[in-house]
Amino acid sequence: MTEALYYTDQEITEFEAHVARIDTVESKFHVVLDKTAFYPEGGGQPADRGTIDGIAVEDVRKLDDIVHVLSRKPSGETVHGSVDWRHRWDYMQQHTAQHVISAALFAVGSIATVSVHLGEQYLTVETDSASISDETIENVVATVNRVIGENRPVRARWVDEAELASLDLRRPTKHTGLVRIVEIENFDRVGCGGVHAPSTGAVRIANCVGIEKIRGRVRTIWMAGDRAVDHYRLTAQITAALTELLSAKPPEIVGRVTATIDALKNAEYQVRGLTERLASAHARDLIERAEKTPTGTRVVAQELTDGKEYARSLAEAVAAESQTAACLVSRDEAGRVLWWIAASDDAGLDWTAVRRDLFPIIDAKGGGRPPVWQGVGEGDTTRFLRAFVELNQK
Ligand SMILES: [Zn+2]
Known part of the structure; x- marks a missing residue:
């Protein structure tokens, strides 16, 4: 039986002990000593950490004896144990x-x-x-x-x-x-x-x-x-920062943040409505000026400078009109191409041909389901837009 030094004096962190036995279990060394200050896992309390002869103690378990799990084998007959006191x-x-x-x-x-x-x-x-x-x-x-x-x-x-x-x-x-x-x-x-x-x-x-x-x-x-x-200390720092940011006393912070979140949600709701109305008007304008195919489909091919949320709304708005097809491109901050392809049900857009003929031009990645596909790519967008128009003229 290993003598449990942590019961004699629980503040012992350094100790010398004799090696009683070392078993090899699944490439780990289970070291049993005649005495130990390492507390094994038990009673909801995790095992101690530390070292035995400088080798990290990975676990300590109370089986029949107290077993120290190490990934290297200590060489001496006596070893020096050192318990991580901060952890303990x-x-x-x-x-x-x-x-x-x-x-x-x-x-x-x-x-x-x-x-x-x-x-x-x-x-x-x-x-x-x-x-x-x-x-x-x-x-x-x-x-x-x-x-x-x-x-x-x-x-x-x-x-x-x-x-x-x-x-x-x-x-x-x-x-x-x-x-x-x-x-x-x-x-x-x-x-x-x-x-x-x-x-x-x-x-x-x-x-x-x-x-x-x-x-x-x-x-x-x-x-x-x-x-x-x-x-x-951490929460006091956070509270102090919020007090200044919100110009509110600590008990008022939650109310102030709640009101700000509500106002933001309301603003987002309004922006969404306005974006849809704007995109709808913009879409009608683009459709009016679009090239017509022999079957009467209006083909929009446009480079945009607006944000990607707006481009998506615009693509959806174009596809909502009958006999329309649109290819919109933009660029993100990193210079990557962002693209949207949309078509109304009755436009007869060949999605397979889009993937086969258009994707390689800008090394496009992405997908979707009709009426809108979207993704990223790189390279020349002029050729991509022209190819879209030509595909629809076929
Ligand atoms: Zn206890």
């Missing part, structure tokens, strides 16, 4: 926060914790409740941060079954024999095999940033620890 401390904060949150949910609303997840950004606590009121969440957040502020000691100890029977745990433990108990002084007591901050003050701050329904139950989403402090 982050998750010690997250895990400790989770204890405080679960205890506060239970204390405030008799809400039990079903499962937890400590993610890279958030920690989540899935509860046994189908719904939790905003007021309860507010009380839980207040309780959590009060307990953090009180900086209560967090202690772990092993108890036997006799003592366990006399202890009032927040949730019953499934383990038998010696059981590890984690207590937040005068606030919470549960069975847990994880690593924790020495006191609740280390969590610094915790805030419920959202709730969601999962499997018919409420899952609460939290930001806690140094991450939450960093997040606060």
Whole structure:
């Protein structure tokens, strides 16, 4: 059995250990040591990171022994382990926060914790409740941060079954024999095999940033620890920038942005209507001046300087009139050719011939379905437009 140094002293980051065994599993080396400070994945808490003899520890798993997964094999009989303390401390904060949150949910609303997840950004606590009121969440957040502020000691100890029977745990433990108990002084007591901050003050701050329904139950989403402090600094910067940009006090920002979005949608709606009317008038003008084929189809071939949204509307407007065919070209900022080909149902445009004869002229790419095709290309548009007119004269 590997001696778990993180239970003796959870602040050990550097240690020497003897190699007990190395197994090769799918081109990885599973290194078992006589003792380790690397915490293995468990209880919703991810495995530690760090190095063994300078080789990155990719994973740590608790099987029969504690297994360190490495991509290279350490050569010595004794090795030096180094735990990434930033990573460890982050998750010690997250895990400790989770204890405080679960205890506060239970204390405030008799809400039990079903499962937890400590993610890279958030920690989540899935509860046994189908719904939790905003007021309860507010009380839980207040309780959590009060307990953090009180900086209560967090202690772990092993108890036997006799003592366990006399202890009032927040949730019953499934383990038998010696059981590890984690207590937040005068606030919470549960069975847990994880690593924790020495006191609740280390969590610094915790805030419920959202709730969601999962499997018919409420899952609460939290930001806690140094991450939450960093997040606060970021949101404060964003708020300051919005305050200046919108000339609004922070509580007015949401209302101001909502009004701006509504005004924008209204303007877009009006622009769309005006564009269609303009395109329709422009289309009639182009059709009037267009060349006629022997069968009476009016063929529009035009280079445009307008934006592509307008060109599409114009192509559609031409095709909406009977016996019409149009080829419109424009260029984007990069100088690429943008093209639209449109034809009314009764124009008899041979789409296969368009693809076969016209596309190679500008190395055209694109497609669509009648009445409008569109795409991009490159090169000489004059020849492309002339070829379109000639195709329709056939
Ligand atoms: Zn724990």
